[in-house]
Amino acid sequence: MDDQDLRVGAPAAPGTVTVVIPTFNEAGNIRELLARLGASLPGRLTGCEVVFVDDSTDDTPAIAEAVARDCPFPVTVIHRDTPVGGLGGAVVEGLKAARAEWVVVMDGDLQHPPSLVPELVEAGTRKGADLVVASRYTGGGSRMGLAGAYRVAVSRGATWLTKGLFPQALRGISDPMSGFFAIRRDAVRDQRDSGALRPLGYKILLELAVRCSPRSVTEVPFVFQNRYAGDSKSTAREGMRFLAHLVALRTASPVARTLVFGLIGLTGFVPNLAALAVLTALGVHYVPAEIVANQFGVLWNFLLIESLLFRDRRRHRHWADRAGRFALLANADLLLRIPLIAVFVGRLDVDVLTATALALLVTFVLRFAGTEMLVYLPRRSSRGRTTIEEA
Numbered sequence: 001m002d003d004q005d006l007r008v009g010a011p012a013a014p015g016t017v018t019v020v021i022p023t024f025n026e027a028g029n030i031r032e033l034l035a036r037l038g039a040s041l042p043g044r045l046t047g048c049e050v051v052f053v054d055d056s057t058d059d060t061p062a063i064a065e066a067v068a069r070d071c072p073f074p075v076t077v078i079h080r081d082t083p084v085g086g087l088g089g090a091v092v093e094g095l096k097a098a099r100a101e102w103v104v105v106m107d108g109d110l111q112h113p114p115s116l117v118p119e120l121v122e123a124g125t126r127k128g129a130d131l132v133v134a135s136r137y138t139g140g141g142s143r144m145g146l147a148g149a150y151r152v153a154v155s156r157g158a159t160w161l162t163k164g165l166f167p168q169a170l171r172g173i174s175d176p177m178s179g180f181f182a183i184r185r186d187a188v189r190d191q192r193d194s195g196a197l198r199p200l201g202y203k204i205l206l207e208l209a210v211r212c213s214p215r216s217v218t219e220v221p222f223v224f225q226n227r228y229a230g231d232s233k234s235t236a237r238e239g240m241r242f243l244a245h246l247v248a249l250r251t252a253s254p255v256a257r258t259l260v261f262g263l264i265g266l267t268g269f270v271p272n273l274a275a276l277a278v279l280t281a282l283g284v285h286y287v288p289a290e291i292v293a294n295q296f297g298v299l300w301n302f303l304l305i306e307s308l309l310f311r312d313r314r315r316h317r318h319w320a321d322r323a324g325r326f327a328l329l330a331n332a333d334l335l336l337r338i339p340l341i342a343v344f345v346g347r348l349d350v351d352v353l354t355a356t357a358l359a360l361l362v363t364f365v366l367r368f369a370g371t372e373m374l375v376y377l378p379r380r381s382s383r384g385r386t387t388i389e390e391a
Helices: 030-040 060-068 086-097 112-126 151-167 185-194 204-212 236-250 255-279 288-308 311-316 319-332 336-345 351-364 364-376
Strands: 014-021 047-054 073-080 103-105 131-135 180-185 216-221
Touching: 014 030, 014 112, 030 060, 030 073, 030 112, 030 255, 047 060, 060 073, 086 204, 086 216, 103 112, 103 185, 112 131, 112 180, 112 216, 112 319, 131 204, 151 236, 180 204, 180 216, 185 204, 204 236, 236 255, 236 288, 236 311, 255 288, 255 336, 255 351, 255 364, 288 311, 288 319, 288 336, 311 364, 319 336, 336 351, 351 364
Parallel strands: 014 047, 014 103, 047 073, 131 216
Antiparallel strands: 103 180, 131 180
């Protein structure tokens, strides 16, 4: 099946489960995975289905469709030609296709034991929870299959970082990096249908916990297994996507965005003031020196804002359009800033570097509002519809 084959979710039957499995080149794991799910699911749950959301470049989807013919439950394979959002985006597609009361998300490499699926659903039903996390860090859990001291250190560091950034949203979750969990379909319906879920990379649990705010959370310990076949998909690039995802989640509110915009602007002082110091030391008058030095700060700020603050809004305009608008706004505030600097220098006898820093602070609010409204908000067509361009 392809992207257009998503089913419209029917009313969920109590006690049923949809197992969503995002896959990328897991051909060597599919047969064993479905065999173990077949041994675990039908006897303990009243109804179940499996949905593979596949971004593979190998024959994983063909193998899944072939093996599915002998499964005791329905199996759907959704192959995406364009893996929007990575693994997290695949899970969102699976949530759209799910029809059961509960959705269990797990990896396709058998590091998440299929035998635990019924226990996750039963724990959620018994405790009235909306979210049940399979945790490596609660009593009885283990990260045994996490190979190498480096991956262990990265996993623990990411856990501490996320819990520090989202103490309320992750309260009661000891393993926010877990990719194995069960969630009630109703708990994600509004965010799923409105498009509010915008995962980036593979940490979908973090996205759901922060954006969906499940009313009640419980955990089930599990032992992280060794990969059955194939290679790990964890890379340095995925690590960078995870950090970008953290920033996007943390800056979702206007207050947080303003703060981060200000912090990025502060870092822009460095290239701006350094260039200014060099130019004035060379004897350049401070007015043209300000104009030239400003471009260094503009470029620095644009790159950071693009990568960290408004990453999820870049699709609204072409990159050249964004860069041009950002540069125009950043340079337009010179119309206000240079007169301010002239007052500070000529009337108040402030040195040029200090005057520049004060003027940058004065124009900060206007630059932030202009950047958000004129650079990163969607354009409106002549009929009032939002238009989007790919970067």
